[in-house]
Amino acid sequence: MSNLKSKGVVLVVMDGIGIAPEGPGNAVSLAHTPTLDRYFDTYDVTALKAHGTAVGLPSDEDMGNSEVGHNAIGCGQVYSQGAKLVNESIETGSVFSGKAWGDLIKCKTLHFIGLLSDGGVHSQMTHLYALLEQAKADGVKAVKVHILLDGRDVPPTSALEYVDALERKLAELGDESFDCSIASGGGRMKITMDRYEADWAMVERGWQHHVHGKGRLFPSAAAAIETYRAEIPGVVDQDLPGFVIEGYEGMKDGDGVVLFNFRGDRAMELSRAFDEENFDKFDRSPIPKVCFAGMLEYDADLKLPRRFLVEPPHIEHTLSQRLIEAGVRQYALSETQKYGHVTYFWNGNRSGKMDEATEDYLEIPSDVISFDQAPVMKAEQIAKAMVEAIESGKYGFLRCNFPNGDMVGHTGDLQATVEGVEAVDRGLAAIEKAAKDAGYTMVITADYGNAEEMLSKNKDGSFSPKSAHTLNPVPFMVLDENVRLKKGDFGLANIAATIAQLLGVEGDEHWEESLIDG
Numbered sequence: 001m002s003n004l005k006s007k008g009v010v011l012v013v014m015d016g017i018g019i020a021p022e023g024p025g026n027a028v029s030l031a032h033t034p035t036l037d038r039y040f041d042t043y044d045v046t047a048l049k050a051h052g053t054a055v056g057l058p059s060d061e062d063m064g065n066s067e068v069g070h071n072a073i074g075c076g077q078v079y080s081q082g083a084k085l086v087n088e089s090i091e092t093g094s095v096f097s098g099k100a101w102g103d104l105i106k107c108k109t110l111h112f113i114g115l116l117s118d119g120g121v122h123s124q125m126t127h128l129y130a131l132l133e134q135a136k137a138d139g140v141k142a143v144k145v146h147i148l149l150d151g152r153d154v155p156p157t158s159a160l161e162y163v164d165a166l167e168r169k170l171a172e173l174g175d176e177s178f179d180c181s182i183a184s185g186g187g188r189m190k191i192t193m194d195r196y197e198a199d200w201a202m203v204e205r206g207w208q209h210h211v212h213g214k215g216r217l218f219p220s221a222a223a224a225i226e227t228y229r230a231e232i233p234g235v236v237d238q239d240l241p242g243f244v245i246e247g248y249e250g251m252k253d254g255d256g257v258v259l260f261n262f263r264g265d266r267a268m269e270l271s272r273a274f275d276e277e278n279f280d281k282f283d284r285s286p287i288p289k290v291c292f293a294g295m296l297e298y299d300a301d302l303k304l305p306r307r308f309l310v311e312p313p314h315i316e317h318t319l320s321q322r323l324i325e326a327g328v329r330q331y332a333l334s335e336t337q338k339y340g341h342v343t344y345f346w347n348g349n350r351s352g353k354m355d356e357a358t359e360d361y362l363e364i365p366s367d368v369i370s371f372d373q374a375p376v377m378k379a380e381q382i383a384k385a386m387v388e389a390i391e392s393g394k395y396g397f398l399r400c401n402f403p404n405g406d407m408v409g410h411t412g413d414l415q416a417t418v419e420g421v422e423a424v425d426r427g428l429a430a431i432e433k434a435a436k437d438a439g440y441t442m443v444i445t446a447d448y449g450n451a452e453e454m455l456s457k458n459k460d461g462s463f464s465p466k467s468a469h470t471l472n473p474v475p476f477m478v479l480d481e482n483v484r485l486k487k488g489d490f491g492l493a494n495i496a497a498t499i500a501q502l503l504g505v506e507g508d509e510h511w512e513e514s515l516i517d518g
Helices: 034-042 066-075 082-092 099-104 125-137 159-173 200-210 221-231 268-275 319-325 336-345 379-392 414-438 492-503
Strands: 009-014 045-048 109-116 142-149 179-187 243-245 256-259 291-296 308-310 330-335 359-364 397-402 441-445 455-457 463-465 474-478
Touching: 009 379, 009 414, 009 492, 034 414, 034 474, 045 492, 066 319, 066 336, 066 492, 082 125, 082 291, 082 308, 099 256, 099 291, 099 308, 109 125, 109 159, 125 142, 125 159, 142 159, 142 200, 159 179, 159 221, 179 200, 179 221, 200 268, 221 243, 256 268, 268 291, 319 330, 319 492, 330 336, 330 379, 336 359, 336 397, 359 379, 379 397, 379 414, 397 414, 414 441, 441 492, 474 492
Parallel strands: 009 397, 009 441, 109 142, 109 256, 142 179, 256 291, 291 308, 330 359, 330 397
Antiparallel strands: 045 474, 179 243, 441 474, 455 463
16 A cells, blocks of 8 residues: 555546647636646646546547546546447447337337537437437337537537538438428527526426427528527527427327437436426426436436436446545535536436435535626635635545536637636635645546637638537646656546545555556
8 A cells, every 4th residue: 555645635626627738729828827837837747538438438539528527537447428328229229129219119209309419428419310210110100309509519600510410311211101300499508408407497498399389480490590690699509599490389198208318417407307296496387298218317316217218337336435435534515517526427426425424515506697707606615615624624535626617618708718717726726725734635637628728720720719628638636746647548537546545545446547656
C-alpha cells in the first residue's frame, strides 16, 4: 500500500472544461484564471481521455457526456454505454425480441419521441431508423414521429438537415400498408427535455404537443423551423418553440409510445408523466391509455420507466462501494443541473444513498434561467458549502461538480462562458485553502470538454458558435508537489484507483490502474 495516505481527499469536477490550444474560441484560455494557471505551473498534470471508447462509447468519434463520464470516474471501469449499448442490442436483435417490443407492435399506431440528432449524446438517428424499419416489418400500421431539435450536441442551426434526412427515410418506408409521418416537435430546451425537475413547464409543453396534438400548427416540420427562424432573429435550434403538424390530433387509447433517447437525465421527467399514476407536476388530462417504453431503463432503483427496450449495463464494484467497505465517510455536492451526476451516475446508476450511515449529499437548487444570463450559476454557493463540509472534519472523501463550463458553454455565448470559467476558478481557490488548512489532498479533473472549444471554423474561414461537447482530453491533477502522474493512454476510469491510493484504501481488482507514478 502507498504511503500517500492523507486525512482525506477532495475531488472537484470542472464540468465541461477540457484541454485545447489557445485560440479565439477557447473560453478557458480567454478567462482570467490565476488559480488554474498556478496549478498548471506548480503541479504535475496528465491529460485523460473523456470520450469515445475510453468511456464505453462506440468509437473515438463519439463525444463524451456527463453521464458516462461520471459513471467511469465513479466505477473505475469501462462499460458499454449509451449508443454502444443500443448498437449492440440492435445488431444482435435483442432489442426486438423482448416483451417490451412485443407489446408495442400490437398497437395500431406507434409514436416515437426523441432527439433528432446524430450527436450521439442523448440519441442516435440510426436507432430511430432501425425502430421504424422493424415496426414496418412487424406489421405496425401507422407511425408518428415527434422530433426534438438539437443544436447543442451538433451545429446550432443544423435542424433542417436532420429533418430532411428523416423525411427521406419516411418517404422510403411509407406505403399503403405503413403510414408514417412527423407529428410534432420543438427545440430541446423549450419542450420535453428538462432534467432534474428544473423546469416542469418544458415537459408540460411537450406533453401538450406530443400527446394532445395542441400547439401552433404548421404544414411541415421544415415550415415550422423556417417560420420561427424568420420570426426570432438569431434563434438556435435548441431554443425553437414547439409545433404541431396539421392533421395530427394526438395520441389515442391503445397507441404505443417509445422514447428513443438512450441517455437518462432528460428522459426521466417525460417517462414519469407517462408512467406515474399519482403524477402531480402538471395537468395531463385527458390521459390516453398508451403502452409506453423507454429505449433504456433510465433509473434502475425507481424502475423508471416500467417498460424499456434495452437492458442497462449492470455496474458493480464502484468507488463508493469500496469506500463504504473501508469505513470512509463521503460527501457529494452540486447544484441541481449536475447533482445527479455526483450521486446517481457516480454510483453506477443507483438512486439514493448507497449507505445512509456514511454518506451525505447536498443539492443546491439551480436557477430556472438561461445560463448565459447568469453564468456564475451557483458556483459561489457550491464553494461555500464545500468549504463548510471540509472544515467539519467529518468526511474522508468529498466530491463536487461545478457545472459552469458545460451548462454555460452549451448556450454558445463565449463571453458568458468565460465568466462561468472564472467563477469556477474562484471556487477552486476557496476550496483549496480549506483543504490545505484541514490537511486534505485536493484532486481536480473534468468529465469531458466543452468550454475550451466554442467556435467552429467554416469553409470560408469564418467562425460559427459551437455549443457541443468536444473530443478533447481533460486535465487531471493532484495538488501535491510530491505526486507524479503517469502519462499515456489513460482515461476517466483510472481516477477511482487513484483516489483510493491517495486515501490508503486497497483498490478493487476490477478497476483500471492508478495514475500515480511510483
